[in-house]
Amino acid sequence: MIETIELTPAVTGLGNLHEPALLALVADTHYRIITQGGSATPREITNKAGEPLYPSIFALHVRVPPQRLLGSYELWRRFDVGVDVRSFGRQFLDVNGVIGDVGEVPDVLDAWDNLVLPRVSWAGAWTLTRADGEHEPSLPTTDFLGSVPRIAKVPTALSLAREVQLRRAITPGFTPDMKRTPVRYQVAVGRDASIGRQMMFSQFVVVCDTAERTFLTQHVAPAFPAEIVDALATIERRIVYVGNARADETIDVHVTARCERSSPTSFVIATAMELVHAGRLLALAETRKLVALSETVSGVSRVVDQLFSAHGEGPLHSS
Amino acid sequence: MTPAARVITEAILEVVRLRDPQANEIRLDHELVNDLALGSLDLAELAATIEVRLDRPLFDDVAMNGFVTVGELVEFCEQAQSAG
Numbered sequence: 001m002i003e004t005i006e007l008t009p010a011v012t013g014l015g016n017l018h019e020p021a022l023l024a025l026v027a028d029t030h031y032r033i034i035t036q037g038g039s040a041t042p043r044e045i046t047n048k049a050g051e052p053l054y055p056s057i058f059a060l061h062v063r064v065p066p067q068r069l070l071g072s073y074e075l076w077r078r079f080d081v082g083v084d085v086r087s088f089g090r091q092f093l094d095v096n097g098v099i100g101d102v103g104e105v106p107d108v109l110d111a112w113d114n115l116v117l118p119r120v121s122w123a124g125a126w127t128l129t130r131a132d133g134e135h136e137p138s139l140p141t142t143d144f145l146g147s148v149p150r151i152a153k154v155p156t157a158l159s160l161a162r163e164v165q166l167r168r169a170i171t172p173g174f175t176p177d178m179k180r181t182p183v184r185y186q187v188a189v190g191r192d193a194s195i196g197r198q199m200m201f202s203q204f205v206v207v208c209d210t211a212e213r214t215f216l217t218q219h220v221a222p223a224f225p226a227e228i229v230d231a232l233a234t235i236e237r238r239i240v241y242v243g244n245a246r247a248d249e250t251i252d253v254h255v256t257a258r259c260e261r262s263s264p265t266s267f268v269i270a271t272a273m274e275l276v277h278a279g280r281l282l283a284l285a286e287t288r289k290l291v292a293l294s295e296t297v298s299g300v301s302r303v304v305d306q307l308f309s310a311h312g313e314g315p316l317h318s319s
Numbered sequence: 320m321t322p323a324a325r326v327i328t329e330a331i332l333e334v335v336r337l338r339d340p341q342a343n344e345i346r347l348d349h350e351l352v353n354d355l356a357l358g359s360l361d362l363a364e365l366a367a368t369i370e371v372r373l374d375r376p377l378f379d380d381v382a383m384n385g386f387v388t389v390g391e392l393v394e395f396c397e398q399a400q401s402a403g
Contacts, residue, residue: 048379058360089367090376125363137363139378152371154364162337162360 001033002082002105007075017073019062019234023202026097026120029083034093036147047128047138055093055124056135057201059161062237063119066266066290069233070118078102084109086155087148090139093124094155122201123157164240170286174272176254177315182276183211183219183255189247198244204275205237208285211253212271219255220316225303232269232289243282252276257316259308266292267304323373323400324393330368331389334361347390351383359384369396 012021082105097120128138216224275282328345362383386392
């Protein structure tokens with residue numbers, strides 16, 4: 001399904017497109033795919049016992065080409081959101097999304113791999129919230145998903161998520177030093193989660209970005225100037241979700257990061273994170289962000305040289 | 320071993336091998352959780368795989384965590400198949 005949307009303040013506030021807004025747009029369209037052809041709303045998707053279900057997401061992958069950074073999609077711009085949803089059995093959803101200029105997104109999934117456009121993919125499982133507040137997989141009735149194509153083999157994202165959980169690292173060997181002081185994130189009522197609710201999957205991006213900023217500006221020495229951190233633009237993000245947190249709970253974010261020179265005028269900061277609440281793993285995350293020096297404040301090249309001189313291209317040093 | 324039993328034990332072995340690549344045998348008396356250490360996501364994947372490979376919805380009225388042993392799961396699926 002391809003939908004042309006206008007980037008309004010309801011989606012992105014007063015700024016340009018950002019990752020949580022992109023994920024919300026793709027999620028909206030994926031719900032329209034799941035419910036198309038019927039009269040039910042997403043709230044009316046149930047198991048055979050009539051209990052409402054929702055698709056919980058356990059693996060997310062965002063890829064953004066440097067030529068089409070998300071910030072280049074300005075407020076009020078019209079663009080296309082293409083989403084493809086497939087089902088493995090009745091339990092799992094394999095979701096792919098892409099955004100592009102109006103008319104730029106082909107309606108064939110296979111053609112999306114050749115596009116130089118922002119891409120989103122995730123794997124989800126239909127989930128039931130039990131009376132005690134815990135969650136468990138549950139199957140939607142066969143009335144739903146009738147319009148969703150089936151796939152016969154386990155989705156790649158599901159297999160990857162299982163491997164990542166077992167080795168507790170997205171990229172082997174790129175893991176936080178758990179003895180290092182974590183960045184603490186308080187899940188705020190209203191901002192991050194509604195009362196009694198868990199965070200939406202896209203809010204993990206906010207948690208990771210906040211932790212990344214705190215880590216780079218306060219937990220490493222020499223610290224990164226705010227002007228450089230402000231200029232970070234996501235080119236890739238992976239999150240494997242294991243649990244979730246509710247409003248008023250605290251998440252400890254263990255972080256490691258490294259700088260990589262990508263060109264004479266740009267560099268990449270790669271981070272790996274473990275999100276933990278009360279000793280329970282919530283998520284593993286990896287992000288690669290680009291800093292184009294021409295877009296940062298003047299004189300910043302010298303600062304970057306100093307940072308590379310101090311930190312090298314290995315893990316950033318503790319303060 | 321019936322065709323359904325073969326499908327189910329092969330599907331279980333694939334899931335178990337994610338954790339233990341050396342695993343090579345699934346017995347009917349193996350307990351899904353205690354012996355094979357299958358978690359809720361494992362069981363959900365298993366349910367989806369079995370439904371896909373046996374080409375029918377099977378688990379509308381029963382939860383996968385209600386089966387203790389591989390044999391119970393196999394017996395349930397065989398009965399559901401023969402019931403049409």
